[in-house]
Amino acid sequence: MVVQQESNAELLDALAEVVENPDPHPAILEVLELEWTRDGFTELFDFDLPPFASYYLTIGPILGGEPVGYLRGLLSAYLRPELQPSQPDSLAFLLRLLALLLRQRSEDRAHVIFYEALSPWLGTYARAIASFAPLGLRRIGLLLDEVYQDWSKTIPSALSLPFLLRSAPEPPKMKDRESLLDSLLSPVGSGLVLPRSELIRITHRHGLGMRPGGRRFSFQSLLDTSPGETLGAILETVAIQLAWYRNLDSPIALWWHQRLAATQSSVTELLNDTEWADFPR
């Protein structure tokens, strides 16, 4: 069954513009009802939630790696190699590509691109923006979520999980401090999206001390100084994010929900472990 998406090319182009252009034309902001600040844009897309699939689908996380290799292969069926950007997993690029395919009346191809390249992570990403973005920009997340829901209707129910989730790395076993960090800081590892702004919020709310620095460094400093409180706060965040996935009929939502639930039990187990203080660093 072909579902006619309502989020047509124009909206896709506009959303692409606002996730990669720090100075979009004011007319776009007016129509999308965004209260734009340039530092908000930097905070959101450069520091907190980079708009690249690989960031949500790799352990580390890293920009690049397997997801990019896979997308390159997929895209080579549609785009000559020299036309492919260096980061084909960029949300802006993928939204523009969908818009282009719609304009070319290549809906079938657009559906494939959505299913393979966007569906594995866009829903999670959209909700993360709606939760963590600076207030004036949260609407970007709401709009992306609506687009995601709309396009999700095009995925035939018989289809299995998209390849990028089927081949997703296993969650790192939380056997030491490093693998704990790997897991909790990598959305694909834990199901959890934990941007820097959320760490800062946790710090303030629980009166903890965090050393300024990169996200990993800061999170590690929290674990070093207040391990119990930090993990307790993380469990609160996990509980909130479990509620992002209400429609568990969708295999994709179910996948993310299961990762989060597994994280919830691992972290709880860790907290109950009396030897937590000796957790190898």
Next chain:
Amino acid sequence: MSELAKLSDRLRAKREAVDAAGETFYQGPSKTDLASFPPKERWDDWVELDSRQWPKRVERHSMLIPTTCFNCESACGLLAYVDRNTLQVRKFEGNPEHPGSRGRNCAKGPATINQVTDPDRILHPLKRVGPRGQGRFERVTWDEALRDIANRLRTAILEERQNEIMIHLGRPGEDGYTERVLAAWGVDGHNSHTNVCSSGGRAGYQYWSGIDRPSADFANAKVIYLISSHLETGHYFNPHAQRITEARQRGAKLIVVDTRLSNTATHADLWISPWPGTEAAMNLAFANYIIQNDRYDRDFVRSWWNWQEYLAAKAPTEPQTFENFEAHLKTIYADYTLEYAAAETRVSVETLQEAAETLASAGTALASHNWRSAAAGNLGGWQVSRTIFLLNALLGAVATTGGTNLNAWNKYIPRPIHTPNHPNVWNELSWPLEFPLAMNELSYLLPHLIERTGRRLEVYMTRVYNPVWTNPDGFSWIEMLLDERKIGCYVALTPTWNETAFFADYILPMGHASERHDSFSYEQYDGQWLGFRQPVLKVARERLGGRVYDTREANPGEVWEENEFYIDLSWRIDPDGSLGIRQHFESRVHPGSKLTVEEYYRWMFENSVPGLPEAAATEGLTPLEFMQRYGAFEIQNGVGQVVAEEVPETELSDLAISEFGRVYTRAPEPATSNIVPTGDPSPDEDGRRPVGVNVDGVVRRGFPTPSGKLEFYSTTLASWGWGDYATPTYIKSHVHPEHLTEGQFPLISTFRLPVQIHTRSANSKWLDEIAHTNPVWINPIDASRLTLADGDLVRVNTDLGYFVAKAWVTEGIRPGVVACSHHMGRWRIGDLGSSAMMRSVKLEKQGTQWGLQPRGGAEPYESTDPDTSRIWWTDIGVHQNLTFGVHPDPISGMHCWHQVVTITKAAPGDSHGEVHVDTARSRVIFDRWMQLTRSAQDVSPDGTRRPRWLMRPLKPSAHAFELPPSV
């Protein structure tokens, strides 16, 4: 209608309205890649958060002004981030609009900011105080310095002592600029550094094609064959490296030949480590493999090689047919079996077999490159490039997609506003009779040539060059510079302190990458582009409405740019125009007044760069404004096989065709604005110019060689006394095992470190922190034989003396060979110079015995830059070149860098960095190598000093080419 659909409709309506108003609704990402670079629309006011203010979010507003890196000749595009409030350069990053570098740089590009802000840099003209070489200077005005220098130059010219004027060039600035200055003065005084650099590589290409430089299409190659550490260190060519990387991502095979495990070799599919100097034997074995297995491109060889001339010379009584030539081809290299090459190179037959098969399978997509490396290290090294190009010539991989082109077709030098005739004199101090075929000036022999001929220089200028440190035999240079009878006045034009400048009479501060104008173009892919270097603070001020008349007003201190400097100097030499010099430095818009640099480039960009005026007009800019805004312009992409182009009818008139198919015409040469130098074959006896070559009945453009074809057989070499080397061959190096005795090693001294660049980077603190020393690489087998451990001090004994260095025991070098990198061991006399990378030394002299005694190493010091107090390293290596005798190759003129050395443990009391040399030995070595030469006096077939068709930076009149009657 759903909410999403309504939103889309509203967006569409808005977009149509905004676009109709001439604005861009969806501005999209920068042209290059999403958001990798600031999009050019926002270069006037680019906003970044100040990293030092974190966690506060403080905006910094910059103007992004393009210029070009000055650290190596790749000329990568840079963007200077000029702070709009302070009008200071904050940083340099890549220029995404540059078609060659495409926004990328090596570490040395962004480190330009260190050079600009170096607390020890030279900011004002300095004049020596006391005797030369004491390292004491006082500040003088530009006017005072220029008056004295111009007066000396004018007097020398008036008294017809033109040959007492010489400018010695290091880092290239604008293509041909200094040559034109000297031509305007009527002086044959151009002396380039090329014979210590790339002459060997150039000569091999020139004898094939009339063009001295390859242009490999790395990006599209199937097989990349490098006899160099080109990818990262050897030729430090980032624009090439990025294309090699792309090719590899697409599956191209990379073969790297380097005795040493270079960074490049670590990326190779096949690394071959031959005994130094045997590379040509290996290439010939590969060629033989291709020939014996009939894997060569028959049609290409038949059409484009001058095989007819080969047969006419070598087998005049046999049938002059291509089939007969093929029969000869099968025998010429038959002795170069893989087994022979394995014995010479000491590389396994299996490895050579794998390389041979890979190369043979490349077809027309073989991108090969040799530039310095083996061509610069060995006696006969020029045969390394001649034999590597033989592989391309066999496979037909010449100017093909993925093959190897010649640079003249991938380069564009726009005709400037004035082009003076070249001089009527010949300077034997740079072009001695013994080297009629030398690729470039014998600049590094200057002290010996002055000593031998008894001549002198009234004014000797170095331009961003440091011969005492860079050249071999530096103490002979010091002896020459200290002798005021030999050098009347030495002027160092330099942006940084250097060892030679300590012996100068005047030190004149020149600009770095962001402080000077130049235009240039290099071969980096199958296209042609023009880059523009500019003083960014001048441009910034002008963009804000100011007016800057002279770059000194905008540059730090009184730092000047060369173009304005030479215009001013030339006016001072010829103030009333009576010498005919001034006319070449006058405005066309305001005749009789001084040419401004702005007019110079305005004229060039408006008249000599095809497509630029039109491209600029589409953006509402003048051509000059376009170049100021974007820093580069791509003239053509996809030049293709120019040699095979049919010559148009309009150029064919009253033709004469030689026995071997060279076509001459009386039709005048069409005007061209590209003045890139190439070989310049002579007219026929009736004065017709060579226009092309007859290939199967069609007149095609051909190569700029006497035959118009690729010269497998060089009639030039044959007729100038070197018949044995007329075809590509193997010349055994001076470091061949046959020439070594027990305990001797070849020393490889030519390699570079990726982040340093000769003497210019010693004031880049970021680079110094990464790389600051040069231990001697020695294989564990040799180390154990000599009972050496890692870090032990060793004496490296050369022909002239010895230096003391640390041993680095590593598998990265093959047994029996040692290596020590370039760039290091910088020194200074007294307190001047960069303390981070130049150690204070004491120079000692007793007769011809010289010693360089270090006084400590690098150390922290107080300056305006707090980082200088954080210097944590002390070891800055050793200046090995001081201990090298001069080794001129008798044909190419290249200094053959490899040394034959012995290694001994350091003696008690030896200190790291110490150097001892006897300059009497320098003269012995000079004389020994001069005996290999064949003077034009003995071999010239036509009474000239040099074949006139060969390239020469300044090409004097025909009269000057004649051998002097006194000889």
